[in-house]
Amino acid sequence: MIWAATGSRPNPRNLFMMNHADFLNFALDAAWQAGRVTLGHFQTGVSVRRKADNTPLTIADQQAEQKLRQLIEQYWPDHNIVGEEYGNTQNNSPYTWVCDPIDGTKSFMCGVPLYANLVALLYENEPIVGVINLPALNEMVYAVKGGGCFWNGRPAHVSATKNLADAVVLRSELENQERYGRQEAWQKLVDASYVQRTWGDAYGYSLVATGRADVMLDPIMALWDIAPLQVIMEEAGGVLTDWLGEATIHHKECIATNGHLHSEVLSLVK
Template structure:
């Protein structure tokens, strides 16, 4: 199914690219996050393709809710992860698809159409970046690591603020190359750590499979390997315990 998910993500990316870089109306949802016609049309296409190919599979997406919630196979969709970047013409956004079987993540795709990058993984079959095998960095020292987050301001007043400051101080360099792009950079070995203190299930849906198959780690900030923990940390096995310890405020 990973190959099919890749196909669907590319099709949704074409829909979104039709709006990228144009003047587009932005609405604000009840949770204070932005949404556009591009988000809705891309998710509608994904849902139509899934229903056509797999009518007995469940679907949950950021924009259109859930169907067949009791299905053994569930597709989790974020048609445009990084809508704020999208509406400002910044190419660091992507189409996210994760697949669960009996509540276990088994496949994931992050397609970055504006950058021409796609990362795809299936459980037990490895991770591929634009069709070639990829893996996380082997760097195990934070003082030689690139550490990312989506937006440092999210930590302000957050329970994890002190932990983030400690992690940033220990890192060689920090950058706010956020949303799915940061996790892709870790999975492909170009960055060492990505931290999202707030992360919805559809934002995390492909990441556990992708990072695991790339030889890395993806957990919530408490260290649980889950896409439903409300937060996300991507890194490699040598760094992950160090990162979690600092985020927990334990120097």
């Protein structure tokens, strides 16, 4: 358990005493516990049903979010919660926990280990903590605002690639570029870059934050998909913006780069 490294769990009555590091430790533990829930169903032939938007849903998604909500409500009962499967819990707090119990359910249901549990904390709608837990890979990439980015406990940093012609560029869904009018922009990136792969969803952003890829982009994102990513990318030395260059998690799209390549990427996709 992550908490074992820092002592006892916080007393929710002393919220005003908590600093960002305490929030991060809680987020790490919560994401780890959600990951253990998902691993109990991973590669077991778990049944899948389709939601109204045709995206897949498994009992692992539901149980993992239930675990996250249980922990948040136990230790931060005054905070708001936003989750993919169970909606919003509003407590009129400046703090909001945002949870994606399984980011990459399509990978999960296929038995592919490139899925994640995502936990973020927003303060007045701006991210201050972000965690990407990749339980089937035994990897965590995480950051706290002003405290740096880490990959399994060691400092993480974006790549030093300065030329798009040398860059590794990633995306998620194959059809989304065309569906959301971004196919021409994607083709420009393909033509200008060295390697292109669909190591997508949160896994792709973890690769950029740890210097294993240089650019990751999505033309459509929900808040729970993107909430942890900005603070992670910025603390790793990179940049995350929407497709017009605004640094935000609230525009339902994003581009993450190592920073050196951001202006060139934006010039191709705008």
